[in-house]
């Protein structure tokens with residue numbers, strides 16, 4: 001079905017990436033906020049897992065309106081996280097261990113406290129005015145009048161994407177929070193300032209970038225600077241900005257320019273991954289075609305939106321057949337050209353075991369290991385989000401003030417203002433809030449899970465008494481041990497890294513099965529994504545007689561697939 005990769009495939013086809021969200025990883029100074037000192041202290045955990053790359057969510061100087069995704073100085077470390085010297089220390093320590101460091105690169109927007117924006121805002125004739133998107137009110141309307149915003153766009157974080165600046169009577173664009181004004185990539189000075197900053201980091205030794213919402217940097221702007229209203233969003237007084245901001249007209253040009261300007265002399269050691277909400281598989285083929293020199297892989301969002309009923313905070317149950325159809329299309333679409341990145345979890349998503357698995361005591365360990373097997377055996381580069389390797393689950397938040405995330409808090413305010421029932425809105429937050437991913441990593445069973453000696457900035461999940469790294473480290477049946485085996489398998493077996501992918505049983509509602517083949521070797525992967533038992537012998541007779549390479553349960557009857565069982569088999 002797909003072309004095999006030559007053995008000189010790039011190093012990252014065999015790599016596993018581990019994401020650290022520093023605020024919640026490990027606190028070394030007792031202020032309740034995780035920091036670089038904490039990351040340095042826990043590097044043995046990464047070595048133990050065997051991962052190849054650490055992707056570090058933003059540690060740059062920032063007012064922390066969006067936990068560091070609002071940057072006020074790109075070339076310094078925020079005091080909450082430590083110092084630039086500690087970052088240098090981290091780069092050196094990782095390299096010494098044979099690992100790489102990928103930095104988060106947030107350049108669709110800056111903080112409103114970045115000096116560039118301060119200067120841009122200072123006066124309509126400021127030399128940096130055009131570094132951001134300033135627009136007058138809608139024709140014939142007064143600044144601040146309801147509906148006077150230059151376009152009807154709805155922000156990712158609720159409300160309008162336009163904020164009025166009283167002093168000038170003009171609005172500035174922010175696709176995210178009002179403290180995250182969008183940079184104007186049409187202006188070459190902006191682009192070159194970003195490239196210079198990127199070169200500065202590469203010269204410091206970092207090994208690549210995870211590029212935040214990089215497919216939003218090119219906006220569909222007319223020759224006279226016009227921006228266009230989007231189709232109305234049902235139930236809200238806003239329009240959808242997608243067609244004006246997602247994969248805009250110059251996106252490929254900008255990424256190719258970045259490539260030419262930034263990566264020379266570094267290319268082979270780098271990992272470049274673009275985070276791309278709304279990207280299609282057809283676009284992703286272009287972005288990741290090596291010949292086009294844009295990025296190595298993208299984070300797509302299809303599989304994490306299959307349980308949306310229209311929008312994130314109106315969730316519905318996921319159908320496994322939808323998930324298979326989606327992953328299957330991405331596997332096929334990027335088979336001969338391009339490359340997939342594979343993830344369930346990150347700092348923006350609810351915990352995988354709670355969302356796609358079953359976090360009840362009976363099935364939590366088995367469903368966490370089943371999901372991990374499923375993900376890591378696809379073709380692409382797997383990303384493990386901190387705590388996922390421990391089977392960490394969603395948080396038992398009760399009240400609104402348990403939540404911290406700007407997206408959740410803004411959504412609650414907007415939904416309630418539009419007449420939604422507060423209890424129902426809170427219920428949706430409990431299920432979908434990004435804060436589920438942001439509770440502190442559970443290192444041990446002590447009161448604050450070994451995360452801090454102070455008061456954690458967000459509550460530690462009380463289940464850490466049972467679910468923690470210390471309890472799992474020496475236990476061969478643990479979620480952690482299973483992840484260790486999956487990482488090792490990818491390193492050892494070229495079929496896992498590079499083999500062709502073929503989906504089996506696409507219509508089955510519970511069993512997810514596929515093969516990976518290369519050079520005459522075929523692996524059969526079978527995962528029971530449910531709490532029911534199935535007769536494997538009936539579903540996939542070829543599984544009989546195959547050798548077990550790796551599984552998450554002890555097999556007593558090879559013909560039966562137990563609840564949440566996952567097997568990787570080598571076909572004769």
Ligand code: TEU
Nearest residue numbers: 066069106156176212213277312348434
């Ligand atoms: O996320 C982009 C993004 O699409 C998410 O914010 C998404 O809209 C939301 O989580 C889904 O409901 C990136 C970062 O990963 C995120 O943490 C930042 O808040 C955002 O960009 C702005 O920088």
